Amino acid sequence: xxxxxxxxxxxxxxxxxxxxxxxxxxxxxxxxxCKSIIALLNINNEDNVLEIGPGVGSLTHFLVTDNNLVSAVxxxxxxxxxxxxxxxxxxxxxxxxxxxxxxxxxxxxKIVANLPYNITTELVxxxxxxxxxAQKVVLMCQxxxxxxxxxxxxxEYGPTxxxxxxxxxxxxxxxxxxxxxxxxxxxxxxxxxxTPNSVCSFEDAYKTYLLAKQLFxxxxxxxxxxxxxxxxxxxxxxxxLDSLGIIKTKRPxxxxxxxxxxxxxxxx
Numbered sequence: 001x002x003x004x005x006x007x008x009x010x011x012x013x014x015x016x017x018x019x020x021x022x023x024x025x026x027x028x029x030x031x032x033x034c035k036s037i038i039a040l041l042n043i044n045n046e047d048n049v050l051e052i053g054p055g056v057g058s059l060t061h062f063l064v065t066d067n068n069l070v071s072a073v074x075x076x077x078x079x080x081x082x083x084x085x086x087x088x089x090x091x092x093x094x095x096x097x098x099x100x101x102x103x104x105x106x107x108x109x110k111i112v113a114n115l116p117y118n119i120t121t122e123l124v125x126x127x128x129x130x131x132x133x134a135q136k137v138v139l140m141c142q143x144x145x146x147x148x149x150x151x152x153x154x155x156e157y158g159p160t161x162x163x164x165x166x167x168x169x170x171x172x173x174x175x176x177x178x179x180x181x182x183x184x185x186x187x188x189x190x191x192x193x194x195t196p197n198s199v200c201s202f203e204d205a206y207k208t209y210l211l212a213k214q215l216f217x218x219x220x221x222x223x224x225x226x227x228x229x230x231x232x233x234x235x236x237x238x239x240x241l242d243s244l245g246i247i248k249t250k251r252p253x254x255x256x257x258x259x260x261x262x263x264x265x266x267x268x
Contacts, residue, residue: 001061002061008056026117029182034059050108051071053116055114064092069094077097125160136195137193139192140192143189168195168198211264
């Protein structure tokens with residue numbers, strides 16, 4: 001069933017659904033936005049598609065029209081009941097009532113999600129760690145949160161951005177205004193895509209991410225002081241940074257994700 005402003009309130013009333021703040025539920029009701037999101041996936045007949053948090057099926061409607069297999073993982077049992085009612089005749093759709101963080105996602109080639117605002121970063125990290133066969137990931141999140149993923153310098157730059165950029169290409173796609181949702185969130189959202197294109201092995205990327213988490217703990221301190229808190233040897237810390245051509249007085253937010261990889265590789 002296509003979800004839009006003309007039927008969303010009737011659906012919510014019929015199934016006695018109230019959007020859950022605990023699950024960060026904001027239902028997308030703009031069909032044109034839905035079509036644009038699905039188009040970004042470039043789905044072909046061989047793809048095994050995963051939708052995370054389908055809600056009442058705003059995106060699901062446009063996913064099941066092709067013959068490829070679609071799995072929709074929804075944590076809210078009330079919403080899985082609605083989805084099963086809407087899509088009982090679709091043999092290519094599997095509806096799973098589960099927390100996505102407990103699901104094996106290694107087999108999926110295309111992934112799409114309107115990320116719950118309260119656990120956005122946690123889910124992005126989960127996808128990076130576990131979606132080992134993904135060829136394209138299209139996500140929507142709060143605009144202000146996206147900067148933590150996209151920026152490669154400045155106050156929003158951090159370990160998650162380091163991890164993402166080491167594993168692939170992240171691209172801004174388009175902005176979605178609050179009015180496209182019921183209920184309307186307090187800020188705009190952004191749709192972005194991620195295409196795996198690693199500059200190093202997954203193991204090195206993940207361990208670099210863990211190191212970056214340590215080096216970003218005290219953002220106001222220099223990279224020398226942060227690294228030395230890990231190395232615990234000033235001479236060796238100086239040797240590492242000098243060898244890599246990294247200025248010791250720079251802060252973590254001023255060095256590139258490749259610098260973090262180089263620091264990890266040197267220590268390794």
